[in-house]
Amino acid sequence: MNEIFERHSYRGAYLPEPVPRADLTKIMEAGLAAPSGCNKQTTSLIAVDDPALLAEIFAIMELSFCKSAPAVICVLTKRIVAYRDGWGKERWYGVQDYAAAIENMLLEAVSLGYQSCWLEGHVTDADEQGKRIAALLGVPEEYQLVCVLPLGKAAEPLKTAKKRPFAERAWFNRFGQD
Amino acid sequence: MNEIFERHSYRGAYLPEPVPRADLTKIMEAGLAAPSGCNKQTTSLIAVDDPALLAEIFAIMELSFCKSAPAVICVLTKRIVAYRDGWGKERWYGVQDYAAAIENMLLEAVSLGYQSCWLEGHVTDADEQGKRIAALLGVPEEYQLVCVLPLGKAAEPLKTAKKRPFAERAWFNRFGQD
Numbered sequence: 001m002n003e004i005f006e007r008h009s010y011r012g013a014y015l016p017e018p019v020p021r022a023d024l025t026k027i028m029e030a031g032l033a034a035p036s037g038c039n040k041q042t043t044s045l046i047a048v049d050d051p052a053l054l055a056e057i058f059a060i061m062e063l064s065f066c067k068s069a070p071a072v073i074c075v076l077t078k079r080i081v082a083y084r085d086g087w088g089k090e091r092w093y094g095v096q097d098y099a100a101a102i103e104n105m106l107l108e109a110v111s112l113g114y115q116s117c118w119l120e121g122h123v124t125d126a127d128e129q130g131k132r133i134a135a136l137l138g139v140p141e142e143y144q145l146v147c148v149l150p151l152g153k154a155a156e157p158l159k160t161a162k163k164r165p166f167a168e169r170a171w172f173n174r175f176g177q178d
Numbered sequence: 179m180n181e182i183f184e185r186h187s188y189r190g191a192y193l194p195e196p197v198p199r200a201d202l203t204k205i206m207e208a209g210l211a212a213p214s215g216c217n218k219q220t221t222s223l224i225a226v227d228d229p230a231l232l233a234e235i236f237a238i239m240e241l242s243f244c245k246s247a248p249a250v251i252c253v254l255t256k257r258i259v260a261y262r263d264g265w266g267k268e269r270w271y272g273v274q275d276y277a278a279a280i281e282n283m284l285l286e287a288v289s290l291g292y293q294s295c296w297l298e299g300h301v302t303d304a305d306e307q308g309k310r311i312a313a314l315l316g317v318p319e320e321y322q323l324v325c326v327l328p329l330g331k332a333a334e335p336l337k338t339a340k341k342r343p344f345a346e347r348a349w350f351n352r353f354g355q356d
Contacts, residue, residue, distance in 0.1 A: 001181060001289045004208045004282050021350070028348040030182045032341065034281060035296055039339045045348040053351055076353075087304040096298065099277030103212060104182050107285070111179045118213055120274065126265040138353040161217045163210065170206040170223040172199070173231055175254075175316040 003107045010115035011065040012156030018049065019071040019151050023112050027151070028073065030108035034100035037093025038082040043101045046074045046137050053136065060132045061148065066117060069150030074133060075102060076143040102147055115154040120147040181285045188293035189243040190334030196227065197249040197329050201290050205329070206251065208286035212278035215271025216260040221279045224252045224315050231314065238310045239326065244295060247328030252311060253280060254321040280325055293332040298325040 024047040031045055048054055049071040057074075058067045077094040084090055102118055109116050123130040123146060130145040139145060171177045202225040209223055226232055227249040235252075236245045255272040262268055280296055287294050301308040301324060308323040317323060349355045 001179070001208065001286055003179060004211050004286060007211070007213070009213055024350070025344075025348075029344065030179065032344065032347055033182050033185070035185070035187055035284070035339075037299065039341070041342055041347065043347070046353060047348070047350050050351045082299065085299075085303040085305075089304060091299060091303070093298070095273045096277040096280075096296075099274040100281040102274075103278040103281040104285075106213070107282075108179055108182060118274075120271070121215065121260070121263075121269060125263040125269070126267060127263075137351070140353065143353075161213075163217070164219055166203075166207065166210065169210055169219065169221070170203075170225070172202075172225050173228045173315070175224060175318065175321075 003110045007106050007110045008158050008160055009117045010154055010158060011117055012154060014068040014070060014150070014152035015155045016068070017070060017153055019114065024049065024071060024073070026112065027105050027108045031101040031105040034097070034104045036097040040080045040082050040093070040097070042078050042080050042094040043098045044076040044078065044143065046076065048072050048074060048137070056136055057133055057148065060129050061119070061122065066119070066150040069152045071151045073105060073149045073151060074137065074145055075147035075149070076139060077146050078143050098146060102149065105149060109151055113153065114151050115158070116149045116151050118147060118149065123148055181288045185284050185288045186336045186338055187295045188332055188336060189295055190332060192246040192248060192328070192330035193333045195248065195331055197292065202227065202249060202251070204290065205283050205286045209279040209283040212275065212282045214275040218258045218260050218271070218275070220256050220258050220272040221276045222254040222256065222321065224254065226250050226252065226315070234314055235311055235326065238307050239297070239300065244297070244328040247330045249329045251283060251327045251329060252315065252323055253325035253327070254317060255324050256321050276324060280327065283327060287329055291331060292329050293336070294327045294329050296325060296327065301326055
């Protein structure tokens, strides 16, 4: 699948064209189609295309890039326990669930001609940008806002992250074996 | 992207046809092409197509399904810290990284005509199936085996998980707003 190899984290400027609601919907549908542990569907999404809200979100995030994105999708997770294991320990797959949903959205965005970047680190760091963005969007307390995906058409060339070669990360039948 | 909507968790029997190495390689390349926090590439993979090893893995996993899969991909993660936040707290994105890699592999598998199922719960539960599979495959201690993906052609019809409607999980500009 070409989209998998054409997806790159984009940190450049965006063209001022808005992202149509139909495309935001398609991208969110792709996110919601991701699998979730025990089908608990712990992930929810809010697309923001209101310019005043976008400006407030980018002000909270203090980003030096992505500020020109005409839309973002905010990713929410809810602590819905999947099951208790044989030792009584609660298993929650929310991180796996939202990560799979994000990857689907990044791929769907690429397939529709948009760029994005998985912004999670500073959103969930101790400075709690995510909490402030959640308050702005009326998100109830039982949800955590964990990621912001800027969306739009790139105004600058894409950059490719350098990755270690296949033979250092993938093997057959035994660790380290070609 | 059709693959996103055609992917389902498959728990049925598999046809006995082997999965060619070229296809296992393509699927693992798709996994390694996933983004990772600060590009730390915390995810590694081992494809298993040796019938004796497969039998041992399925014996450890005590599964009532997927046992007829002609191949599996085992997903490994390594604790490589992405950065320390402004409060000195270590941030590690290994779960997000391997979940995105798994989703890419599930989609690439669908695009090549295979089925799979994200098997993580019992692999990482307190009974430590993952540790025993890792020992079998010679995985060094600094890696954790977190997921097993069976791979093969389906011998039975696919089943679709029922999901809550879009309007209950995705909104515009404010939580709960159409």
